[in-house]
Amino acid sequence: MTAHSKMRNVQFPKLLFSFLLSTVLFQSGYCQNISLSLKQASLEKAFKEIESKIDQRFVYTRDMIDQSYPVSIAVKNAPLKIVLDLVFKDQPLDFSIDEQFIKVKFKLKEVSSVPNIIDIQGRVLDEKEEPLPNVSVLAKRSGKLSVTDNNGNYSLGQVFPNDEIVFSCIGYLEKRIPVNGKSEIETQLSVSINELDRALVIAYGTTTQRMNTGNVFKVSADEIEKYPVANALVALQGRVPGLIVTQTSGVPGSSFKIELRGQSVLDLSLSRNDPLIVIDGVPFEAGNIATNQISSAANNPVSISQGGLSPLNNISPSNIESIEVLKDADATAIYGSRGANGVILITTKKSKPGKTSLAINFYNGWSKANLKMNMLNTQQYLEMRREGFANEAQTPTNSTAPDLLLWDTTRYTDFKKLLIGNTAHIGSYQMSLSGGSSLTQFLINGNYRKETNVFSSDLTDRIANGYLQLNHQTENKKLNLQVSTNYSVDKNNLIQTDLSRFINLPPNLKLYESNTKLAWSESGIYFRDVNNDFTNPLAELLKSYKSENTNFLTNAIISYEILKGLTIKSGAGYNQFSTDEVSTNPSISIDPSLNTLPFSSFANASIKSWILEPQLQWNKNIGKGKFYILAGTTFQQKTSKSQLVSATNYTNDLLLSSIKAAGNLSASANNSQYHYNAVFTRLHYELKERYIINLNGRRDGSSRFSPSNRFSNFGSAALAWIFSKEKWFKVPFISYAKLRTSYGISGNDQIGDYRYLNLWVNTSQPYGGVTGMYPNTLYNPAYNWERTKKLEGGLEIAFLRDKMRLSASYYQNRSGNQLVNYILPIQAGFSSVIQNLPAQVQNSGLEILANSNLLDRRNWKIEASLNITVPKNKLVSFPGLSSSSYASQYTEGASLSSIYKLNYVGIDPTTGLYTFEDVDKDGSLTKKDYQLLGNTDPKFYGGFSTSVSFRSLSFSFLIEFRNQKGRSYLSQLSNIIPGTIYNQPTIVLDRWQKLGDNSSIQRFSSNPFGKAYTALSYLALSNGIYSSATYARLKNMHASYEFPNVWLKPMHMSSAKFYLEGQNLFTVTKYEGTDPETQNFYVLPPLQTVAIGLQIIF
């Protein structure tokens, strides 16, 4: 078929020429004029055409034709000599004309210097004139291929002198250079502005957006660097379709909740929903789970099981080159048993050869808590209290109303301002040095960050981080070695309780007895006697909590090319994360009437893990197809240890940090091992750069299951079709279009170790001097892996030479074989046992991502990006739900976050009390009156970001938005009725006061067990404690100015940049409470931060 069309192309000029021939006058000698029109025709063909119009014949040899270039020419009525000059212009040949012949010969000098085939060598540099490794260098006609080494050098043997060299590298624009006989070709590649061709890190390799069969989202260093934060997870907020990152507290170092494509596990108390976090191929075993064992202000608000300090604070954002979020089966299945909740790949910065350069970056920032939810002042508070008593027709007494009768009623403390109203300061200092020769390169990065907090400027979170990266390559370029090591220490001096916990103390509470002595009572009434949780909040500042988290992460990748295309490679990594904690309670912080001696707690924990992953990779091009095969195995061992010592009965405050000085000690310890072994393989095939198939398989074994359930298989299959490459596809404007789909199974083993064994552990105290043992759980040796089946389809389209890109993905994940802590009645000995349930949870959704280089000129650049995710969570099936312990928590066919509660219908204008729908009309409110009243899943969420740069100025911002329902402040204050001895938000002033009032808050009441209390406790069981938690938040803003080169030269700087950045600057929301993200009245909301900084590179 193709041959046929070629024939026609050839025949057409022939006809034309026969026509021309008949019209042209025959002339002889040099002066005959001819017309010739050829396009990319061979030289021989040109000769034949010319011969047909003239008298002479060409004389030449075969090798002359072999070394010639195609001819393109269009002349009319030109003299023969001119025509021949044009034909021979770029040829390595010359000619001479006589009566009979046109004799062709090699150009004289080239005959002597250029052989028929030549060797070429050269260097490839990037825009900054730094050597570029791993550039593929292809001599097109000769079919010779090479790759640049770390110094950017390459060499190609046996290339035709008239060949064309194609330089290509992922992330850079392709460049073509004709050889023209040159033996040395040096060139510079410019960074590809085409997002589709940027390097994308995937499991055990890299690819590009264009050729990827799965769903992977990349956040690069440019974006991460714009945040004045210690935890890189912040940079993912609002940026990644399908990913919700929620800050749990504004306390420095506190953790984040990460949810990728919805909640897939039924029982969060047992099985974790966190994605696997992998740093340079080494699983970060501390993951997203707080390792602290002692409660601190980072816990919500006092529960050790919620919040905590994030281990990811130990991974400095400045060391991160990119974060890739792997979402679908194709991207995650090769992580087998751990990929069910998605995978977050963190890639650290790598060194590059070139001149040694020093980069310095520092910034200073200031943070404040958003205090928009106002509390009553003393006057309003007293009014509320008195109204409460009046409503109940009660007379305040010394014991029911010490705040009204015994305490100073003119005193006013704005607790919010006092406790969490300070400004925190951030200082961050970073320095990095990099450079190296063609064979060995290094990168050293050190940074230090200090952040105070809004409770007190004496409390600091200090993080120091050192990073070293080395690359080495042997002379013959077959052996490559890459080593990186990161050590970091995060010392967080905090307090034990988030002071937000105390903002609803009565505003006239006495704080000081004298200038130095804290008050614990007033007029003989002890605060703690008024209510159990009443205390002097300033005492919390005297108690201390200190944690020291250290992380050591090192990994090495060694690879050796055994044969062409066949590489053996091994990654090896070691990670040690340890936590040391001390909390002290000196006597001045303890209510003296309690007669409790000072006490302390000590804890330490460590996780040590090593991994070894030998792999074999094989690449081969066959015809128009490319094979890529990977096979490997994983060996991993992890040891976790922890100890917690509670030390009491100290006699001296000064010795509280010494475990030895305690009068009494009790300890607990944990120790566990985790072994993991897997073999995996990936088969990847690309045909004609448009059909791509990718298969992953993995067999995993995990020690978390009993010997009979230890091994399991996981896998995926994916197809992609770049149909814009098809010949029939001729839609103008559309430069790229791809359809892709994937299906696969991955698992989840995040359930803790040894849970299948019948284990007895030490009691906390001996008995009569004899060590005691007790069974700490029920055991079930039969449980097995949780499995998630993931289906995904995606369409990716790019318009206008890839300048606008749109992608839409639909996913449907079904998680089954759910591992749950199956709730048992306590009569069985324990409240739960681990079991697999045949329940299915489905997360489906649509993710849309649009981004565009709106303007791309030399001086002006504008980019914008928008992502929206519309998720849907559903409990598809749950056999036996109604008779299970989850009956009141979940409903089949509804979301896991369903609000299955009483329906709040407003305030009765006659009684002034909250009222609820009595569905069965039996006169009482019971579980039978519960209804399905929506859910707290976001209806949609996403982010919008834009960046504008004009010459040396640039500006960018990111807005995150979520449309959702959430728990309002009432969720925490649901057992404290307005009118009792606690302060309330000013919202409560809109209360019912008299018959017929239409208000949002029920009547004030001083009776802690009256009707108002009952009504409020029903409100806690209703949808009345939810409010809209929809918000749009200016998450990040960044502006920078690059100093002009003229200023920098005298100071030997290669670049310098001044910047201003901000975090959480502005929020639009109708949420009733302190913050729609944290949704907890007693928790410090995420802080608003502004920072200025300077970056200099020498």
Add this chain to the structure above:
Amino acid sequence: MKKLIKTYIHLFTLTALFPSILSCKKFVAVDPPQTAITSAELFSTDQGAISAVAGLYSQMSLTNLNMTNGGATVYCGLSSDEIVNTTTNASFDQLKNNALTADNSIISSRFWTLSYRIIYQANAILESLASSITLAPPVKNQLRGEMLLVRALHYFYLINCFGDMPYITSTDYKVNASFPRTAVTAIYSSLVSDLKEAQGLLSDSYPSTNKGRPNKSAATALLARIYLYQKDWVNAEAQSSNIINSGKYSLASSLNAVFAPSSPEAIWLLLRDNNNTAEGTNFVPASSTSRPQFAITNSLLNSFDSNDNRKNVWLQKNVVNNQTYYFPYKYKIRTSTPVSEYLIIFRLAELYLIRAEAEANQNKLAQAEADINLIRKRAGLSNISATDLSGLLTIIEHERQIELFAEWGHRWFDLKRTGRADAILSSVKGSNWQSTDQLYPVPLGELQTNPFLIQNPGY
């Protein structure tokens, strides 16, 4: 070309099969954790089995106000007419006002949950002892006797608080999770046979120091009490006489010495290695000027004869804000250390009172009087002489109220078993009192997780 394709197909197949070839079973095997031990290992040695039993006692005394660690004293004391909480506390108020709701956290955590934890451990130990072939028979017997006794003690308190209870005697959660309530009478007859077996297994001497683990007399004491509660006067008298006549115990001559660790009348003590008693911690206020957490009721205070020494020795008062609070002062140490007091589970005085009541009901009035007078004499009171049975029973009721006040919920159980609860408590508690308040509610969480449980009337 065909050959080439074939080669690639082979290669593909081989790589696809690669995973299943290489999996390494040995690698993923792990050692058990160093901080835990498997059940089989634990019960392979005498020492291990003993530490499992010690662990059970340690768990019993771990949590302050757990049912068998002061919980019965305080909470049943609130429910009856013995003590009141002095500050508002929702959970305490529910007990004090006999207005318990099924979601009361004390009832579910301190009584139900902690008791079934202990019962599970006792059952686990009993099963492991039965299947062990390496333990020495005397150790095995002693431990089995102890576990039967501990389990019986817990069921005794549970049925007296809740009525019919799921009577769990194995560790199989699949069966236990849906076990219905068993009738009180059936449980009592099981307890009696268990205790009789325990009497046969336990030795007269104590297996450990400080009477921390029970001997045969401890089983006998509980058996005597159970017979009394079942109105089996003959056996109640026989079992209590058994202890009284053994000569191993005697009434402490001084009231101050009754609750001392070396008390001659103590039969079984619950030890705490790092703490004094939960009773001391909860009853004794921090200082002479601070308000005690619990005070005894006026009705109890007024029940003491004016010249009863127990009023001076076992009660103490604090005046705070011009209000006088009397609080129980049987155990005298509030601070946790140094440890110098232990909780007495059974003491001889109760056995005299059991025998007196059993004798009276068999019309042995003189013998009953003699037993009562022994107790009165120690309190500095004169002898009584009753003319008829009902008068004597009233005296015995009074004597039990005073001698055993704020101790293990005796008063609460006495009022209920003698059918006097309605009469007495409705006068003390007023309209708060309903006859159905005699039984605590089955915790809500239990009803929700075990569909076979039925709530007590009135809740």
